[in-house]
Amino acid sequence: MVKMNSSFLWIEQLKFNSQGLIPAIAQDYRDHTVLMMAWMNREAIQRTLETGEAYYWSRSRDELWHKGATSGHVQKVKEVYYDCDADTLLLKIEQVGNVACHTGARSCFFNRASLPTSITSNEVTRR
Amino acid sequence: MVKMNSSFLWIEQLKFNSQGLIPAIAQDYRDHTVLMMAWMNREAIQRTLETGEAYYWSRSRDELWHKGATSGHVQKVKEVYYDCDADTLLLKIEQVGNVACHTGARSCFFNRASLPTSITSNEVTRR
Numbered sequence: 108m109v110k111m112n113s114s115f116l117w118i119e120q121l122k123f124n125s126q127g128l129i130p131a132i133a134q135d136y137r138d139h140t141v142l143m144m145a146w147m148n149r150e151a152i153q154r155t156l157e158t159g160e161a162y163y164w165s166r167s168r169d170e171l172w173h174k175g176a177t178s179g180h181v182q183k184v185k186e187v188y189y190d191c192d193a194d195t196l197l198l199k200i201e202q203v204g205n206v207a208c209h210t211g212a213r214s215c216f217f218n219r220a221s222l223p224t225s226i227t228s229n230e231v232t233r234r
Numbered sequence: 235m236v237k238m239n240s241s242f243l244w245i246e247q248l249k250f251n252s253q254g255l256i257p258a259i260a261q262d263y264r265d266h267t268v269l270m271m272a273w274m275n276r277e278a279i280q281r282t283l284e285t286g287e288a289y290y291w292s293r294s295r296d297e298l299w300h301k302g303a304t305s306g307h308v309q310k311v312k313e314v315y316y317d318c319d320a321d322t323l324l325l326k327i328e329q330v331g332n333v334a335c336h337t338g339a340r341s342c343f344f345n346r347a348s349l350p351t352s353i354t355s356n357e358v359t360r361r
Contacts, residue, residue, distance in 0.1 A: 114348045130257055132268060139266035141259060144322040159353040184353060190342040191335050195271040197343045208318050215317040216324045221241045226286040226311060 118152055122194040128164055129196055133207065136185040136199035142207035143215040145174075147196060159184055161198060180204040245279055249321040255291055256323055260334065263312040263326035269334035270342040272301075274323060286311055288325060307331040 123129050128146040135142055145163040147155070150171060154162040161182035165172040175181030186199040208215040250256050255273040262269055272290040274282070277298060281289040288309035292299040302308030313326040335342040 114350075117345070117347045130271065132259055132271065134268055139268075141261055141266075141268065141324055144257060144259065144317065156350055156353070159350075184349070187347040187349060188343040189345045189347060190271065191337050191339070191344070192342070193345070195342075197268055210318050212318070215319070215322075216315040217318070218244070218316045218320070220244045220314040220316060222311070222314060223241075223283055223286075226283070 115156065117189065118149065120193050121152075121189060121196075122192065123148070124194075126166075128166070129194060131161075131163065131196040131198055133161060133182060133198045133200050133202075135202055137201075140214055141216060142200070142202055142213070145172075152196075155184055155198075161200060175203060178204070178206070178209075180206050182207070242283065244316065245276065247320050248279075248316060248323075249319065250275070251321075253293075255293070256321060258288075258290065258323040258325055260288060260309060260325045260327050260329075263328055267341055268343060269327070269329055269340070272299075279323075282311055282325075288327060302330060305331070305333070305336075307333050309334070 121129055127148045130144055131147045132144050133142045134140065146166060147162070148164045151162040151164050154171065161174045161184055163172045163174055181203045182200040183203065184198055184200055188197040189195065205213055207213060208217070248256055254275045257271055258274045259271050260269045261267065273293060274289070275291045278289040278291050281298065288301045288311055290299045290301055308330045309325070309327040310330065311325055311327050315324040316322065332340055334340060335344070
């Protein structure tokens with residue numbers, strides 16, 4: 108049990124939404140790949156600090172979610188940042204198994220959206 | 235005006251929240267720094283595709299927000315991804331001026347949270 112002493116007053120500065128949740132971006136701490144975005148409540152943050160592994164709040168199951176508890180693909184937290192508005196978290200993590208997504212993909216962001224040629228042609232020109 | 239033809243059907247797959255918004259993570263397309271997280275509605279996405287520059291929905295001002303319109307720190311969109319649940323966007327962008335945050339910081343995530351020594355000492359041990 109981690110004592111929530113004055114060192115962790117940053118938690119009190121966070122702005123949770125009306126459901127008591129704050130979005131948390133999980134990013135690989137080595138190569139900076141964005142792996143997933145999920146939601147945390149105060150308890151999820153506290154459990155994450157206590158264990159060093161990422162806990163989230165599952166909005167679909169409406170319960171605390173120890174990421175990787177079933178799959179083994181836990182996330183070891185290395186650093187935590189919050190943004191200028193204190194309403195979003197950024198977790199720098201070590202992704203055990205190198206798989207963050209429930210689909211088996213490394214990152215949940217595997218769907219690349221098609222863009223207008225006016226954008227993609229700019230990119231070609233730049234290179 | 236970009237024609238929203240069948241190439242952009244991915245927009246129809248997105249899951250907007252009850253306010254018609256979807257979170258969008260902006261990440262530097264070169265060094266992968268996470269710069270900010272903001273919200274987009276359907277119009278913001280469409281304007282982003284039309285112009286190649288990131289538009290968001292400002293929840294505080296309750297209006298469409300052309301990022302950088304005032305500061306000049308616009309975001310040129312290079313790639314767009316959506317996640318496995320289609321409820322979060324990841325924009326790979328070129329940050330003009332190399333400043334994404336309204337505070338003048340490069341990234342909005344400049345607040346590093348203090349963590350228990352049980353976590354930080356793990357990190358020291360690993361290295």
